[in-house]
Amino acid sequence: MAELLYRLGKFAARRGWVVVTAWLAVLAIAVGGFLVGFKGLATSFDVPGTASGEVVAELEEALPDYAGAAGTVVFETTDGEAFTDEQRAEISALVDSAADLPDVADVIDPFDAEQERADREQELADGQARLDAGEAELDAGQQQLDAAKAQLDAGQAQLDAGQAQLDAARQQAVDAGAPDEQLAALDAQQAELDAQQAQLDAGAQQLADQQAQLDDGRAELETNAVQLEQGAELLALSSDIRIVSEDGSTALVNVAFTEPRMELPESSKQAVIEHFESEPIEGVEVSFSTEIAQGVPQLVGVGEIVGVVFAAIVLIVMLGSLIAASLPIVTAIFGVAIAALGTLSFSGVVQMASVTPILGLMLGLAVGIDYSLFIINRHRKQLLEGAEVRESVGLANGTAGNAVVFAGTTVVVALFALNVTGVPFLGLMGTAGAVAVIIAVLIAVSLTPAILGLLGPRILGKRARARIGEVHHEDLKAKPMATWRAIVTVVVSAAALLTIAIPALDMRVGLPDGSSEPVESASYRAFETTEQAFGAGVNGPLLVTADLPGGLTDAEQLQAQLDVANVLAEQDNVVAVAPIAIADDGSVAAFQVVPAEGPNSESTEQLVHDLRDLPPVDGDIALGVAGQAAINIDISANLAAVLPLYLTVVVGLSLLIMILVFRSILVPLIATGGFILSLFATFGAVTALFQWGWGADALGIHTGPILSFLPVILTGILFGLAMDYQLFLATGMREAYVHGASARLAVARGFRAGRSVVIAAGLIMISVFGGFVFAESTMIRSIGFGLAFGVLVDAFVVRMLLMPALMHLLGRSAWWIPKWLDRIMPDVDVEGAALERRHHA
Structure with a gap:
């Protein structure tokens, strides 16, 4: 690889304009692709296979309007x-x-809806009044029937008495042998009694019919009363849901x-x-x-420009030349333009979140500047020692450029590994970031040498050119640190990082809502106004579905809705429940549930879990929970669950790369352990600022849960960047050790040789990432702060304090590797020592 890069560097230096033209053509293709393929970005995030996603899929079938x-x-x-x-x-x-x-x-229309509510309340009141009037009318009718029945019973009694007397008289007449005339008179009286009995029977039948009508009326009234009571109960449960x-x-x-x-x-x-x-x-x-x-955030703002300006100042101080200082920035911006435009070109093919190109922008700027800086710095040192320009460019590309390729590989591995999470938008973000890093590496090892060849000695300032040929062996002045100092450094550094990490124990993850938007934004004003006028829960209502049994009548459906609504209303932190729809086939009913607090509150998160843990209502009505708040909770939970898997994959792959590069077992383990410390410290600082609010007012930041995918993003990017700094410091130590220096002296010499470029690279990354802390989007702010703070503690505490101290304490054992493993591993020669022996600048 080193020899290949050496030849590429010499070719680029010799054919500078050819290489520059080729890259301009690549930029033109990216611009063309953007103009044709850009179709806009999504401002939402989705994770397949969530519980809320299944509910939404059910609604698409049964209630598509919701x-x-x-x-x-x-x-x-x-x-x-x-x-x-x-x-x-x-x-x-x-x-x-x-x-x-x-x-x-x-x-x-809120006013129509409120009028409908008022009309419904009036209908219920009118219905109750009609029920009361009907009840009174039925009672009066029943009284009249009871009086008529009493009269009928009295007439029947008189008739029965007359019949008894007539029967007695006829029997007496028959016994006395009365003449036929007397018996005929008695028969005439019997006929009169029979006629009266017929009239009484007809009256009784009429009363029975009227009683049946009254009973039917009372049954209907009772049915209406039950429905009215159910409607009133449902209206009462939803009384706190208002839109005016x-x-x-x-x-x-x-x-x-x-x-x-x-x-x-x-x-x-x-x-x-x-x-x-x-x-x-x-x-x-x-x-x-x-x-x-919530729209697509701006790719570039004032904060980002300030960050690049600060990076330029660092470069000027380090390189001492405006031309040399501007070159890394120009090439980085060029690479970012290609990466961003190229990524956006595919927005019409794949669904792309708005933060995706911004992540590429952050990384492209930071690593683009750093990677070009490493090569330029090596080239300048060789020129100062009297090297010929093109030979120096080739050698710088084969040594520092070789290290850049391996450093970039660790970042790319970490970013591409985001695809193993199974979260589409995270995988796409990682891919876009990896593409930006790959382009940064390619530009560093091709375009940067081409421009260096075109510039010639002008890459050095006038004062520097006057010192060409002077030999400086600064690394020979290095002395091993005292062992007691190494012990104190390890203890203090580890203790400081662990202390900063304490707030991470309280970290809550979520997706931003209106409360986290800038104060002057329409979203923040809408969120605050809604909370003040209607309650915090109205900003994040839940959508609950109920799977109803088949074949229910209208009355049974209404009762089922009421049963479900009562169960929902009984839960803690529920303000109101309203049935909002039922499928045409009666299979699914939907309810709106208003929580007591906002969508990102702990109580709302607990409420979602409580609702999902409920047993089926009435034994056979299963519930599902969706709504924006529930969707955000599900996404956050899934992202938190994939973090251990992602960390395992990234650390495992990168350990293999570092073992190959350093030909050591302990150095990669030290590097990884230090990264874990700096990562937890970064999580702690992010939690303290964005969740606890320490210093949030000064930056105009609203507190809330930590961006749900931030831990995964920080893990991947910071691991790759941490390994960059590890590579540039530890390769110098290994080079000194291989060339005969004692293990502890090699640590001092390697550190002294690489510290200035690592300090500059760290400051550049911190300034570039830190510029995004002042972005308009809260998501971008948290990512920018996390990356800036992570680089700060990893570069300046772990890599420049903790790691050298541990290497000193380990001594020769730091470079131990099993002989069998050493024999089968290829010699990648990251530091380019073999290349330097073959080619003398």
Whole structure:
């Protein structure tokens, strides 16, 4: 590899304009690809196989109107008074005309909805009044029937008495041998009694029919009373769900989209924003929830520019020449342009999160500057020793460039390994970052030598050119550190890192909501306004589904809804429950559940788990939980679960690379152990700032859970960068040891030889990553801070304090390797010692 890079470097120096033209052509292709293939970025994240994802899939089948993305438009009067009739009318007009916007399924007029609620309450009150009147009417009818029945019973008694007397008289007449005339008179009386009995029987039948009618009426009344009671109970459970505040000064317009949140185009969300802002309403402010307003963050801002400027200052101080200092920055920006444009070219083919190109930008800038710096620094040293320009370029490319390739390989391995997590957007982020690093490496070993060849001796300042030929052996002045100093350094460094890591024990992960947006943003204003006017839980309602048994009647469906709603309302931290829909086939019912606190609160997270742990309602009604808050919780939990697997894969692969490079067992283990310390310290610092709020006010940061995929991202990137610094320091130590220096003296010489370039590289990375702390997006801020702090502690505490001290204490055993393993491993010669023996600059 070293020989190949040497030849590539000499060719690039000799054919500088050819190489520059070739890279310009690559940039042109990237620009063309971007213009043709860029189709926009997604502002949401998705993880397949989550519990909420299964619920959304069920809704897409049974209730598709509730499976798409949804957001809120918040209207608020500027004076805090209730909306006037004119303001209400203007808002309603905007709502009515929003139905035709692209990908919009439904827009709810808050005033119509509140009127429907009031009408429903009035209907229930009127129904109760009708029930009471019907009950009174039935009671009066029953009294009349009872009185008539009493009269009928009295008439029957009289008739029975008359019949008894007539029967006695006839028997007496028969016994006395009465004439036929007397018996005929008695028969006539019997006929009269029979006629009266027939009248009484007819009256009894009529009373029975009237009683049956009254009983049917009372049964129907009781059925209506049960339904009315169920409706009243459901309305009471949802009484705290409002979309117009009690004081009438705030209203929520709910917008439902036809497309799921991951497939909803940014243009559709922007169309909603533009529509509701197109006709300003006097005395009314409008803002939008994050589901609508969270857009794609800017790739470059003021903070990033300041970071690059600081990096330029570091380069000027180290290299002493404006030309030399500008070269790493120019090549890094060139590489970032190719990587970013090339990545965005595929946004129409794969679903790409908005943070994906920004991660590539961060890494491309940082490693692009550093990798070019390593080669330039080696070339300048050789020129100062009197080397010929092209030979020096080739040798610098074969030595420092060889180290750059292996350093870049560790970063690329760590980034590509993000694909093993099984999380698509994380894998794509890692791939995009790896591509940016690969391009940075390629530019460092081809474009940088080409420009160095074109510049010739001008890469050195005038003062430096005057010192060409002077030999400096600074590394020969190095002396091993005192053993007691090494012990103190190890103890103090490890203790400091472990102390900083303590807050990580309390780390909670999640995805950002409106509360974490910048104060001046529409999303933050919408979040705060909604919380103040309607309660914190309205910012993150849950969507609960219930699988109903088949063949239920309408009355049984209503009872099932009530049973489910009561179970949901009984849970801790539930403010309100409302049934919102039932499938046409009656198989699925959907409910809105409003938690007591916001979407990122611990109580809401616990509520989601509690709801999922509930047994089936009534024994056979299974529940499912979705909604944006639940989706975020699921994504965060899945990402946290893949971290151990990812860490194992990355550390395992990189250990193999380092064993191959350093031909040692303990040096890679020391490097990995130090990285774990710096990683936990970084987690602690991120938790203290972004979750606990230590120093958050000074940076304008809102506290909340840590970005759910941040631990995975930090693990991968920081491990790769940590191994970079390990490589550039430890290869110098190994080179000195191989050339005959004692183990402890080799540590001092290698450290002295590489410290200046590692210090400069560390400061450059910290400044570049630190610039993103002032980005508009909270996600970018946390990533930028985590990377900047991680490089700070790893480069300046672990690599420059802890690692040399441990190497000193280990002595010769640091370079021990089993003989059988040493025989079968190829000699990669990262430091290029064999190359230097073959080619003398």
